[in-house]
Amino acid sequence: GDSVTQMEGPVTLSEEAFLTINCTYTATGYPSLFWYVQYPGEGLQLLLKATKADDKGSNKGFEATYRKETTSFHLEKGSVQVSDSAVYFCALKTGANNLFFGTGTRLTVIP
């Protein structure tokens, strides 16, 4: 079945460090791929998305490229800030209604 495997955390980085959070997927058909972010005490917010192979999603300095050949959608940011501390979820959608989520990666950025 459809599934997402996400890099386990937690991840702790110093401010201005480079961030990579790995995400790979298994899916039938042609999924859309997403990164959601959850700040402390809040619900999930869409961070970025890509709907077809080779698409690059980007938002707030974060980027991820839909790689069909490696079934991956890794999240990157060149210089993290303390305000980026949150839990990040990779997700995929194949059918009309269901999102399949990874287990989440907690990022802590220290000054």
Add this chain to the structure above:
Amino acid sequence: NAGVTQTPKFQVLKTGQSMTLQCAQDMNHNSMYWYRQDPGMGLRLIYYSASEGTTDKGEVPNGYNVSRLNKREFSLRLESAAPSQTSVYFCASSGWDPQTYNEQFFGPGTRLTVL
């Protein structure tokens, strides 16, 4: 524009008690969802409603019932709560706007503890 709202924010129940979690959205979305979030397991879909008047089971429906009261509201009921239902519950909605197609909008969550 409040987006997706959920009540209550926190709840403590005793085993066997019942309760209903409320969810409403003001974005005129057709589809609504209930998820549970457990440590180390991400979010799992409990039930969803593709449109007003329809509901379908998700990945983990046992022990829950839902009602799509109208286009705005989608409630989740626990008839006889069990400790295994201790979790954070999120409601979400999605629509057909080309700008946000495929995106689900989430509420702030309800933290439920069953003793």
